[in-house]
Amino acid sequence: MEFSGKPASFQEVILRLQAYWARNGCAILQPYDMEVGAGTFHPATTLRSLGPAPWAAAYVQPSRRPTDGRYGENPNRLQHYYQYQVLIKPSPPDLQSLYLGSLAAIGIDMDLHDIRFVEDDWESPTLGAWGLGWEVWCDGMEVSQFTYFQQVGGHDCAPVSGELTYGLERLAMYVLGVDHVMDMPFNAPDAPIPLSYGQVFRQAEEEYSRYNFDIADTDNLLKHFEDAETECQSILAQPGDDPKTGKTIVMAQPAYDQCIKASHLFNLLDARGVISVTERQAYIARVRALAKLCADAFVTTSAAGLAE
Amino acid sequence: MPDLLLELFSEEIPARMQQRAAVDLKKLLTDALVENGLTYAAAAAFVTPRRLCLNINGLSPRSAARVEERKGPRIDAPDRAVEGFLRSTGLTRDDLEIRDEKKGQVYVATIHTEGREATEVVAEQVAATIRNFPWPKSMRWGQGSLGWVRPLHSILCILYDESGAEIVPVVIDDIPCGDTTEGHRFMGKGRFAVTSFDDYAARLKRDFVLLDADERADHIWIEAHNMAFAQGLEVVEDKDLLAEVAGLVEWPVVLMGDIAPAFLDLPPEVLQTSMKTHQKFFSVRNAKSGRIEKFVTVANRETADDGATILAGNQKVLFARLSDAMFFWQNDLRVVKSVGLEGMAAGLADVTFHNKLGSQADRVKRIEALAREIAPHVGAAPDLAAEAARICKADLQSEMVGEFPELQGLMGMYYARAAGHDDGVPEACAEHYSPLGPNDTVPTAPVSVAVALADKIDTLTGFWAIDEKPTGSKDPFALRRAALGVIRLVLGNGARVNLADELTRASDTLYECYSNIFNIFEPDGGSEGWDNWQLVLSGYDKTSKEPKYITFEAPRNLYEGDDEMAFVDEGEHPPMLLTPASELSISLLAFLHDRLKVHLRDQGIRHDVIDACLAMPANDDLTLLVNRATALAAFLETDDGENLLQGYKRANNILTAEEKKDGVSYEGTPEERFAEDPSETALFKALDRAETAIATALRSEDFAAAMTAMAALRAPIDAFFTAVQVNTDKQILRRNRLCLLNRIREVMGQVASFSALEG
Numbered sequence A: 001m002e003f004s005g006k007p008a009s010f011q012e013v014i015l016r017l018q019a020y021w022a023r024n025g026c027a028i029l030q031p032y033d034m035e036v037g038a039g040t041f042h043p044a045t046t047l048r049s050l051g052p053a054p055w056a057a058a059y060v061q062p063s064r065r066p067t068d069g070r071y072g073e074n075p076n077r078l079q080h081y082y083q084y085q086v087l088i089k090p091s092p093p094d095l096q097s098l099y100l101g102s103l104a105a106i107g108i109d110m111d112l113h114d115i116r117f118v119e120d121d122w123e124s125p126t127l128g129a130w131g132l133g134w135e136v137w138c139d140g141m142e143v144s145q146f147t148y149f150q151q152v153g154g155h156d157c158a159p160v161s162g163e164l165t166y167g168l169e170r171l172a173m174y175v176l177g178v179d180h181v182m183d184m185p186f187n188a189p190d191a192p193i194p195l196s197y198g199q200v201f202r203q204a205e206e207e208y209s210r211y212n213f214d215i216a217d218t219d220n221l222l223k224h225f226e227d228a229e230t231e232c233q234s235i236l237a238q239p240g241d242d243p244k245t246g247k248t249i250v251m252a253q254p255a256y257d258q259c260i261k262a263s264h265l266f267n268l269l270d271a272r273g274v275i276s277v278t279e280r281q282a283y284i285a286r287v288r289a290l291a292k293l294c295a296d297a298f299v300t301t302s303a304a305g306l307a308e
Numbered sequence B: 001m002p003d004l005l006l007e008l009f010s011e012e013i014p015a016r017m018q019q020r021a022a023v024d025l026k027k028l029l030t031d032a033l034v035e036n037g038l039t040y041a042a043a044a045a046f047v048t049p050r051r052l053c054l055n056i057n058g059l060s061p062r063s064a065a066r067v068e069e070r071k072g073p074r075i076d077a078p079d080r081a082v083e084g085f086l087r088s089t090g091l092t093r094d095d096l097e098i099r100d101e102k103k104g105q106v107y108v109a110t111i112h113t114e115g116r117e118a119t120e121v122v123a124e125q126v127a128a129t130i131r132n133f134p135w136p137k138s139m140r141w142g143q144g145s146l147g148w149v150r151p152l153h154s155i156l157c158i159l160y161d162e163s164g165a166e167i168v169p170v171v172i173d174d175i176p177c178g179d180t181t182e183g184h185r186f187m188g189k190g191r192f193a194v195t196s197f198d199d200y201a202a203r204l205k206r207d208f209v210l211l212d213a214d215e216r217a218d219h220i221w222i223e224a225h226n227m228a229f230a231q232g233l234e235v236v237e238d239k240d241l242l243a244e245v246a247g248l249v250e251w252p253v254v255l256m257g258d259i260a261p262a263f264l265d266l267p268p269e270v271l272q273t274s275m276k277t278h279q280k281f282f283s284v285r286n287a288k289s290g291r292i293e294k295f296v297t298v299a300n301r302e303t304a305d306d307g308a309t310i311l312a313g314n315q316k317v318l319f320a321r322l323s324d325a326m327f328f329w330q331n332d333l334r335v336v337k338s339v340g341l342e343g344m345a346a347g348l349a350d351v352t353f354h355n356k357l358g359s360q361a362d363r364v365k366r367i368e369a370l371a372r373e374i375a376p377h378v379g380a381a382p383d384l385a386a387e388a389a390r391i392c393k394a395d396l397q398s399e400m401v402g403e404f405p406e407l408q409g410l411m412g413m414y415y416a417r418a419a420g421h422d423d424g425v426p427e428a429c430a431e432h433y434s435p436l437g438p439n440d441t442v443p444t445a446p447v448s449v450a451v452a453l454a455d456k457i458d459t460l461t462g463f464w465a466i467d468e469k470p471t472g473s474k475d476p477f478a479l480r481r482a483a484l485g486v487i488r489l490v491l492g493n494g495a496r497v498n499l500a501d502e503l504t505r506a507s508d509t510l511y512e513c514y515s516n517i518f519n520i521f522e523p524d525g526g527s528e529g530w531d532n533w534q535l536v537l538s539g540y541d542k543t544s545k546e547p548k549y550i551t552f553e554a555p556r557n558l559y560e561g562d563d564e565m566a567f568v569d570e571g572e573h574p575p576m577l578l579t580p581a582s583e584l585s586i587s588l589l590a591f592l593h594d595r596l597k598v599h600l601r602d603q604g605i606r607h608d609v610i611d612a613c614l615a616m617p618a619n620d621d622l623t624l625l626v627n628r629a630t631a632l633a634a635f636l637e638t639d640d641g642e643n644l645l646q647g648y649k650r651a652n653n654i655l656t657a658e659e660k661k662d663g664v665s666y667e668g669t670p671e672e673r674f675a676e677d678p679s680e681t682a683l684f685k686a687l688d689r690a691e692t693a694i695a696t697a698l699r700s701e702d703f704a705a706a707m708t709a710m711a712a713l714r715a716p717i718d719a720f721f722t723a724v725q726v727n728t729d730k731q732i733l734r735r736n737r738l739c740l741l742n743r744i745r746e747v748m749g750q751v752a753s754f755s756a757l758e759g
Helices: A010-023 A095-105 A168-176 A197-215 A218-237 A252-271 A277-298 B015-035 B079-089 B118-131 B197-206 B213-230 B239-246 B268-279 B308-350 B360-378 B382-391 B399-403 B410-418 B425-431 B446-465 B479-492 B499-517 B526-531 B556-560 B581-602 B607-614 B622-637 B639-662 B678-699 B703-711 B714-723 B731-749
Strands: A055-064 A080-089 A115-119 A122-124 A129-138 A141-152 A162-167 B003-010 B042-048 B051-057 B066-074 B097-101 B104-113 B152-161 B164-167 B180-182 B191-193 B253-258 B282-285 B292-299 B352-354 B534-541 B546-553 B565-569 B576-578
Touching (some): A010 A080, A010 A095, A095 A162, A141 B308, A197 A252, A218 A252, A252 A277, B003 B180, B003 B197, B015 B042, B015 B051, B015 B118, B015 B213, B015 B239, B066 B079, B079 B104, B213 B239, B213 B253, B213 B282, B239 B282, B253 B308, B268 B282, B268 B292, B268 B308, B292 B308, B308 B360, B308 B410, B352 B360, B360 B382, B360 B446, B382 B425, B382 B446, B410 B425, B446 B479, B446 B499, B479 B581, B581 B622, B607 B622, B639 B703, B639 B714, B639 B731, B678 B731
Antiparallel strands (some): A055 A080, A080 A162, A115 A129, A122 A129, A129 A141, A141 A162, B003 B051, B003 B152, B042 B051, B066 B104, B097 B104, B152 B164, B180 B191, B253 B292, B282 B292, B534 B546, B546 B565
C-alpha cells in the first residue's frame, strides 16, 4: 500500500505504521487476545525479550486502564486505547533513525517539527522489569516511549531489546489536528460510511467507566485474582516432561496468560478503590512474583533460544 | 607538545547528568594520564545532548622512563607469596635481588618502566576511562556488554599540532574510532573529519551545534530576555531550568508563545510550576501586575516557517496541561468552600508521617499544641497560631499539591484565603516550611514564626525520640536543616524563647500522642507486672488500622530511677528505642548548640567564644546567647579585651596551680586591709566598681555595657601583676592575694566563662 501526504484517519496512521515496520523487517503480529494494561504485556514483548534468540515484531495492542475511564468525556483520557508496539532484539545500532523514519511515515515533517529525546527511565513493578531510554517529544508533546530493556522478570536482558511504544490515539490526534479524541475520523472521512472514533468507542467508554468504577463485583474480582495466581503457580509446578508425548514441554506461555489475568484483575480492583496503599504494594509484589516465575520458565525453552 | 581532542558521541545523554559527566571526564582522564607519566598544560571539557568532549593542551609526546624499587617478601617466605610478588612486578625470580634487612633477607625488585608514546598511553587510558565511567545509571545495548549512559556510537580521538593530526586508536568493542563526527541530528550535513579543537568547534557550529553549554544557556537567556522586553514583559529567572534546557538542545532556538486567557487567573506559581515541570517552559511575567502572561520554549532547530508549527504544537500541549491544572484548582476550591481546610485536612489521618511517629493528623495535633505555647514568645495570638497550625498541612490533601508537590504551603495559602482565613493565617500556611536552607528567607510574621518553629521542633523531637538522629553525612530526615531553621527563626526575629521548655513540652506532647497511636493496655497483673523483664502489650496501630503487637521492654533497674524504656515491635521491625523525655530535651538542646556553633562560625564568631557563653545560665535562649557572644567577640577584638584576657589567664593559671599545690580552693573574700601596694588597693576598688556595673548591665541584658565595665579592669589588673608578687612568704598576704585573684575570676565570670577562651 502506498501512502502520501498527511494521513486522513486514525486507521491510516495505524496502517502506515504497520507498513513501515513490515518494510523494516518486523513480523507484524496481531493483538494478544487478552486484557492487558499496555503493549508490553503481550508475550511478544515480555517473554520474547528474554533469552538470546533474535526477535523483531510489531503490533497494535488494545490496552485497558480502568482508572483512566472518563465516560468518554475527556478529550484524551480513555480506559481502552491502542498502543503500537515494536520490539527488536538485539537493539539495532540505528534504532533511533528507524524510529524517526516511522514518524516521517505517518506524515510528521522532520523539517517543520522539533523532535527531542528527553530522559525517561521505564520501570514496570508488576513485570519486574526496567530499562533506560527517553520519552520522545514532538513540539513538546510526548509521542512515544523509547526503551532499552535491561531487565525483565528479574532476568538481565542479554542481548538487549529495543522497545518502542506509541500511544496511538494521542499521536494520531496530533497528526490529524484533532482536539477531542471522540471527534477523530476512524476511517477515511470520504468513505461511504465515515465513522468517528466516538461513533466506534464512546458508548463502550461510558459502559466500561460505569462498570469499572461502580459495578465490577470486587469479591468476584478478588476470587479471580487468587484463582489466576494459583493456576499460574500450579502450571509451572508441573514437571517439564510430558508423559503423553514424551517431550519436554515447559508451559511458560499458558502460565504467563494467568499472570496477565492477575495483573488486569488487580487494575480493576484498583479502579474500584478497594485496595489500600499498603495492600497495593503487596498485590504488585504478587503479580511480580508470577511474572518472575514465568520468565524463569520461559528462558529454559527453545523460543528463548536456549534449549536448541 | 601536541594537544589531544576526544569526543564520545552517543544517543541523548540525560540533561541532569551532563555537567557532572564533563567534570568527571576531565578529572578522570587527566589524572590517569598524569599517573601514567604524561604531563599537560590545560584541559577543558564540553557536553551537549549527544557528545561528551575533552580538549587537553600541551600534552607531553612521550611519558618519561621510570625506575622503581619495590621491596618483596623474605627469601624464606612461602612460594605463593613470592609468586604473587613476581606477578605484581612482572619479573622472574632471576631478576630479583636479595638484600639484608633488619627482619632478615628479602627480595627486592627493580622495575624499569620504559617511556611510552603519548598515543599509546592515551589510547589505553581513554579506553579505561570509558569502561569505568561513573554514570549515575548506565545501560547495555544490542549484543554488547559495555555500560554507558545511552548507546555510544563513535569515538573521535586525535593528537594534533601545527604539523597535523594523528588518530589515536581507542579500542572499545566494535565502536568506530577515528577523526570524524557529525553535527546536528536534523540540520547537520553528515560526518566530517577534524584536525584540531578549533576546527572541531567551528565545524560543529557550521553544522548547527553549539558545543559549550554556557554559550547555549547565555544565548537562550539573552534571546528570551530580549523577546520579553520587546513586549514590555520579563522572563522569570530560573537557573536550574536554564541549565536543563541548555542540556536538551544542541542548537537552541527561542520561541515565545501565549497562554490562553482562560488560564490567566490561575495563581502565577501554578502556571509557572506546571509549565516548568511538564513542558520545561520559562514563564514570562508582566512586571506591573505580577501575572504570568506568556511562555518561552526552546526548540532544538530552525525551520522554514520560523518555528510557527513548533510553537503551535507546544501551545496545544500547554492548553491540555493547564486544563488539568484548572480542573484541580476548581475542585480544590469547591472542597475548601464547602468543608473548609479542616475538612480538606480530614484525610491526613490516613496519611502516615512516619510509621513510628503516627499519621500527619497526629503530627498536626502536636504542632497545634506547640504553636499555641510558642505564640506569646514571638508576639503572636495563641488562637491564631493554633488555627494556622491546624490547617497548615491541609493542602497536602489537595489535588493540586498531589500533582505538584512543590506547591505545598503555597496552595495552602490560596485555599486558606478562599476559606476566609486572615490575620496572617494564610501566610503562615505558605511560610511555615521556611527557612528551608541557609539562604532561604526567614519568616517574620508572628503567626508564621510560631507555626514554623512548632513544625520544626516537632520534627526534631519526633526523630530524636525514635533515635533517627543524623550521623556523619547521613541525615535522611533533614534534621540539621530543621535545627538551623529553629536557630534562624529565633535569631532572625530576636525571639526570646527558652527552648529547653519548648523541647520538653514537645516531647511530652509526643509521648502523649504515642498513647493515642497505640492502644496500650495495662500488663497482666496491673502495675505489679512492671518488674517483669518483658511485658507484651497488644493494641492496634490507629494509622494503618492494622493489629500491632508491641513488646514493652522494661529494664530491670526501672525502680532505680532509670526511666529508659524500649518499644520492641514483634514483627520484622528492629527494636525501637524511645529516648526518655527528660534526656531528649537535653540531647536536642546540645544538638541545637552544635548547629548554632556551625551557623555562627560561618558568620565569623569563633567556637571558643560561643563555648565561653554556652557555659552561662539560660543558654537555651539563643537570642540572649548570641547577643552575649557577639558582644564578647567584639570585645576580644579590642586592645583592652585582648589584654584583659591575658590578665585573666594569668590570674587563673596562678590560682589553679596554687589551689592544686595546696589542695584547697581560695574562695574566701579577700580583705582590702591586707593590701600592701597601691596597685593592690586600686584593684580592690576597681573590682567592686566593675562588679556593680556589670551586674547592672547584665540585668538589662546590655552586654556591650558589661564589656565596657569589664574593660575598666584591664589597667588595674596589669598594674597589679607588674607591682605585686602573689606568692609571697607572708602566708596571710599570699592567701589574701589568691582570694583576690579568685575575685577577678568571679567578677569576670558573671559575663562569660573566660577559661573556655583560647589564646
